Amino acid sequence: MLGFLKNPVVVTAEINVNLVALTVMGLISRLWGLSYPRAVVFDEVYYGQFVSLYMKRIFFVDDSGPPFGHMLLALGGYLGGFDGNFLWNRIGAEYSVNVPVWSLRLLPALAGALCVPLAYQILVELQFSHCAALGAALLILLENSLITQSRFMLLESILIFFILLAVLSYLKFYNLQRHSSFSGSWWFWLLLTGVACSCAVGVKYMGLFTYMLLLAIAGLHFWHMIGDQNLSNVSLMCHFLARGLALIIIPVAMYLSFFYVHLTLLYRSGPHDQIMTSAFQASLEGGLARITQGQPLEVAYGSQITLRNVLGKPMQCWLHSHTNTYPIRYENGRGSSHQQQVTCYPFKDVNNWWIVKDPGMQQLVVSNPPRPVRHGHIVQLVHGITTRYLNTHDVAAPLSPHSQEVSCYIDYNISMPAQNLWRVEIVNRESDTDVWKTILSEVRFVHVNTSAVLKASGFIGASLPEWGYRQLEVVGEKLSKGYHQSMVWNVEEHRYGKSQEQKEREVELHSPTQMDISKNLSFMAKFMELQWKILTLKNEETEHKYSSSALDWITMDTNIAYWLHPTSGAQIHLLGNVVTWASADIAALVYMCLSLWYLIRRRRKIDDIPEDEWQLWVSAGGICVGGWAVNYLPFFLMEKTLFLYHYLPALTFQILLIPIVLQHLSDHLCRCLVLKSMFSALIVAWFSSVYLVYCTFSPVTYGEPSLSVTELKDLRWKDSWNILIRKQ
Numbered sequence: 066m067l068g069f070l071k072n073p074v075v076v077t078a079e080i081n082v083n084l085v086a087l088t089v090m091g092l093i094s095r096l097w098g099l100s101y102p103r104a105v106v107f108d109e110v111y112y113g114q115f116v117s118l119y120m121k122r123i124f125f126v127d128d129s130g131p132p133f134g135h136m137l138l139a140l141g142g143y144l145g146g147f148d149g150n151f152l153w154n155r156i157g158a159e160y161s162v163n164v165p166v167w168s169l170r171l172l173p174a175l176a177g178a179l180c181v182p183l184a185y186q187i188l189v190e191l192q193f194s195h196c197a198a199l200g201a202a203l204l205i206l207l208e209n210s211l212i213t214q215s216r217f218m219l220l221e222s223i224l225i226f227f228i229l230l231a232v233l234s235y236l237k238f239y240n241l242q243r244h245s246s247f248s249g250s251w252w253f254w255l256l257l258t259g260v261a262c263s264c265a266v267g268v269k270y271m272g273l274f275t276y277m278l279l280l281a282i283a284g285l286h287f288w289h290m291i292g293d294q295n296l297s298n299v300s301l302m303c304h305f306l307a308r309g310l311a312l313i314i315i316p317v318a319m320y321l322s323f324f325y326v327h328l329t330l331l332y333r334s335g336p337h338d339q340i341m342t343s344a345f346q347a348s349l350e351g352g353l354a355r356i357t358q359g360q361p362l363e364v365a366y367g368s369q370i371t372l373r374n375v376l377g378k379p380m381q382c383w384l385h386s387h388t389n390t391y392p393i394r395y396e397n398g399r400g401s402s403h404q405q406q407v408t409c410y411p412f413k414d415v416n417n418w419w420i421v422k423d424p425g426m427q428q429l430v431v432s433n434p435p436r437p438v439r440h441g442h443i444v445q446l447v448h449g450i451t452t453r454y455l456n457t458h459d460v461a462a463p464l465s466p467h468s469q470e471v472s473c474y475i476d477y478n479i480s481m482p483a484q485n486l487w488r489v490e491i492v493n494r495e496s497d498t499d500v501w502k503t504i505l506s507e508v509r510f511v512h513v514n515t516s517a518v519l520k521a522s523g524f525i526g527a528s529l530p531e532w533g534y535r536q537l538e539v540v541g542e543k544l545s546k547g548y549h550q551s552m553v554w555n556v557e558e559h560r561y562g563k564s565q566e567q568k569e570r571e572v573e574l575h576s577p578t579q580m581d582i583s584k585n586l587s588f589m590a591k592f593m594e595l596q597w598k599i600l601t602l603k604n605e606e607t608e609h610k611y612s613s614s615a616l617d618w619i620t621m622d623t624n625i626a627y628w629l630h631p632t633s634g635a636q637i638h639l640l641g642n643v644v645t646w647a648s649a650d651i652a653a654l655v656y657m658c659l660s661l662w663y664l665i666r667r668r669r670k671i672d673d674i675p676e677d678e679w680q681l682w683v684s685a686g687g688i689c690v691g692g693w694a695v696n697y698l699p700f701f702l703m704e705k706t707l708f709l710y711h712y713l714p715a716l717t718f719q720i721l722l723i724p725i726v727l728q729h730l731s732d733h734l735c736r737c738l739v740l741k742s743m744f745s746a747l748i749v750a751w752f753s754s755v756y757l758v759y760c761t762f763s764p765v766t767y768g769e770p771s772l773s774v775t776e777l778k779d780l781r782w783k784d785s786w787n788i789l790i791r792k793q
Contacts, residue, residue, distance in 0.1 A: 083195060084182050087202045091181030094206060095174040095215050100167045102768055105158045106637065107627040109218045113153040116142045116169065116218070120149025123335035124349055126595065128602040131320070132327035133267030134220040141165075141172045141218075157628060169218050177215020177222035181206045183229040184721060190236035191685050193728055200724035200752070207759040208720065209766045210641035213627065214710055216767075221713050224268045228275045228714055231261035232688060235279050239286060247303070255311045263316035267323045271714060274695040276316070282687060283308055324592045339381050340602065343373050343557040344504045345594055348586045353557070360559045364501040365435035366423040369449060371558040374409055374521045375507055376550040382521060382537055383417040384554065385410035386448045386455075386473045392532050395463055402460045402481065404472030405453055408529065408536035409521040418449035420562060424486060431561040438501040440491040443513060448473050452567060454485035457512050457519075457541035463529060465522050469515065469541030486513035492553055503559040509552055517541030520552045611708060611787070615700040618712035621646050622785045625709055628768060629789050635771040636789050639709055640762055641716070643782065644755045649719035652726040653693065656686055659729070674733055685725045692718030 105113065112135065118125045119139035127135065142149075145168025151161055160166050184205045188198035205211060215222035238254035245251055262279060265272025290296060290304060334351040346353035364370060372384040385408050391401035410417060420429050421438060422445040429447060438444060446455040453473035458481065460470040474483045487510040491499050494506075501508060510519040520542040528535045542552060613623040625639040660682070666673055674682070697715035700707060727748060735741045764772050765780065765788075772780070774790055781788045 083199055084185060087185055087199075087206070088179070088182045090206055091178035092175075094212055095178040096171075098767060098769070099170050099174055099216060102628055102630070102635075102637070103160050103166055104628065105153065105156050105160070106217045107156060107219075107625065107639075110153050110156050110158075112138055112218050112220070113151065113169075115139070116147070117149035117151060117153065118335065119143075119330060120147055121333070122331055123333045124331040125335060125337040126340060126598055126602065128599055130269045130599070131267045131323055133264060133323040134223055134269060136323070136327065136330075137172050137223060137268075138169065138218055138220070141169045144168050144171075157631065170216060173215050173217065173219055173222045176226035177211060180211070180215075180222070180226055180229055180717070183226070183233055184717075187229065187233050187236065187688075187721060188724065190233060190240060191688065191725070192681055193685070193725060197724035197728040200727070201721050203752070204645055204720045204723060204755065205717065207755055208642050208645055208716075209759060209762050210639055210709070210713060211717070213637060213639050213766050214713060217627070219710075220268055221710050224265060224272055225714050225717050227261050227265035227268060228272060228692075229717070231258055231265060231275060231279060232692070234258040234261055235283070236688075242286075247307070252307075255307065256315065259311040259313075259315040260319060262312070263319035266316070267320060271696065271711075274699060275692060275714070278691050278695045280312060282691075283312060321592065324595065325588055328588065328591055328595070340377050340598060342375065342377075342504075342594060343555050344586050345591060347504055348591065360503050361435075361561055362503055362505075363435065363437040364421060364503060364506075364556055364559065365431050365437050365561065366421055366426070366444075367429060367431035367435075367562045368421045368438075368556075369418055369560045369562045370421060370503075370556045371413075371417045372419060372554040373557040374551060375553040375555055376521070380411045382409035382411045383413070383557070384419065384519075384539065385414065385417050385536065386451065386453070387416050387534075388451055389532070389534075390475070391463065391470070391472065396530070399461060399466065401463065402458065402470055402472055403477070404456065404470075404475050405448075405451065406529075406533060407455065407471045407473055407539050408533060409539050410536050416448075416450055418558075419455070420447040420449055421445075422447050422454075430563055435561065438489055440489065440494050440497055440499045440501070442489050442501075443486050444489055445485050446487060446510075454483060455487065455519075456483055456485045457515065457517055458484050459515065462522070462538060462540040463533070464538045465540050468520070468522060468543075469512075469517050471519065471539045471541050484512070484514040487511065487519070488513055501556070503556045505555075507553045507555050510554070511544070512541055515541065516544055518544055518552045519554070520549070522551065609706055609708070612706045613709055615697065615707060615712075617785075618697075618709060618716075619646075619650055621709075622783060623709050624786045624788075626787060626789050630768075630771065633771040634773060634777060634791060635768050636765055636777075637768040638765040638788070640765060640786070642755060642758050642762070644751070644758045645720060645723075646716070648723050648751070648755075649716065652723045653690060653719055655726050655730075656690060656722060659726075660686060678733070682729065685722070689718050689722040689725060693722070 115125060115127060115135045116139045119135065120142060142165065145165025147165050147169065148163060151164050152158075181202050185198045185202035188201045189195065211222070211225070234254045234257040238251060238258060241248065241251045241254065258279065262272070262276040266276055287305065287308060291301060296304075332350050334346065334349040334353065338346050338349055338353075343353065361368070374382055374384075386405055387408075389406050390403050391406055393403050394400050422429060423436070424443055424445050447453070448455070451473060453475065455471070456474035457469045457471045462468045462470045474485055476483070489501055490509040490511055491501060492507045492509055499506070512518070518541065520540050522538045522540045522542070528537055542549075611623070611625040617623040621641050621643065627637040627639060629636045663673060663679065663682075667679075672679070693715045696718065697712065700711060731741060731744055735744045762780065764770055764776075777788050777790050780786075
């Protein structure tokens, strides 16, 4: 019974020494001296702010992309015990002792190091030789720009890691397709492809380019499967559903999960939440939530409310009035109604309060039981402090002469009657009997007499002159001019008015509200709003000293100075390995020229290379040239400030192409032994030059040792490079 114990238990394993050695070298090149410099390096000043906000659980919005990359950086801070207390206000600022620099930079460095073995495995899965795969990995290992970008608290190395992981996973899945469909390994690599794609998109939207490329390749492969008569209809349907699950449904679910974790972690109010809707702000702890917690949900006749414009750009503002009137004549000679000014004011103020009045009754208090206002009801809006009625008429607005002036009506006993009836239209209603709700309802006010809509027109960037205290203009806009978010308002603060006397009401308007109703947004509602803000929020683009155009990247005519030592000549630059960049460009050109030549010859029924070699050549080009194109060409269509590091994902694919082209030339164009020997010698010489350039620029890749003025001048191989030299 125990006979099996007579023999020892033996476990055998295959270890790819190349892979292990490359991984170790990658870790050494990226992790060596990682805490140096102990100062803020370039965009660490940007990403560090978000890490601090994560540590303090304060909500923020970053228009540069989804939150997954920020969460990974914050994870490094959390593992290092960072408390978030550091002022990220200046590049070069020394880190205080509470900042775990090594831990914050660890995950980008690990991602950059793992790109080396990933490059090796990708070429192996593309069916190229281990020698070519080793060459690709070494080129990634010795690429100065990739080293620099991965050694700091930046996102590009993490993005490239997930992109390469997605490509490798798909290639492994595709290679298993031929002989072990629906096996455990097949499912693992297919699912990992979807997960890696989702992570790439979650780090930066640039990851979407590679994701779309892999979807296109997967679609093309499935199209070929449809023509396979050996596969039944049921089998094809199973393949289709498996791909749909792994490459679409799971990535979408994971993308949503990134936002779910993000919103769960950041539950406290902060400076960024002001661009969000009142409902979103009220869902956060502190800030607006402290004011609005427990407000009445349903707006009733007699309610005291503040009205916030939904658009919130360029700043949030509330419907406002004060005792000052419009000037009788404007600077351009046009006349006004000389009525009380109505504006949109970007600060909370007692003059932002309005009372919802029933036109058929005189009382300004809420009855018992309250009578809720519904979609389509006619109301009057009474300014709480001055008790004048919101009004518009056929008088040109001060800054927008094609729109109507909005005012609070003053009876001057002239032939200008009050026109103060407004119809409430709930834009986001579910039915025509919906009740007007605090925070949740988005409302338009349509003027009964003229059909004009109450609109904050100051969002075009203009504000009223000194007589209007530089506040934003409010106008009546004709409905025929179309819908715009600046026409939509929501109730932010709300109480049920109890005081009929004006003096008592003024005291009431100054006091806080406390009632027992809460308003909670669902996750999907918060996700949709936050996603829309990320996609539409545009920070003012300014020209940066180190910004560049996409054309500058191919020949590396630009660089970025990341850090300069305050006293010595030590400095760090984003500069690539010149030999590698030039070789990558040449390899791409050679590939395209050879492919065109082969296509023309194949059209003439001349096969220069065997069919299996041709398929291998095309597949490699689809991944490498396709990856370069989708990660580079879109930047020509983008209206944003561009930097050299935006090119690194495209460059990575281009580097992978170099050994592919070299192996192809060696196998198919070097026909005799002498040519092969000469070609091999040239490759050795070329690779030696790659290593020599890597060593030459290592001081500005790692920031040490410090170089003299002469040595720094010698590194300026191009006049367009900005190498920093201190004045003596």
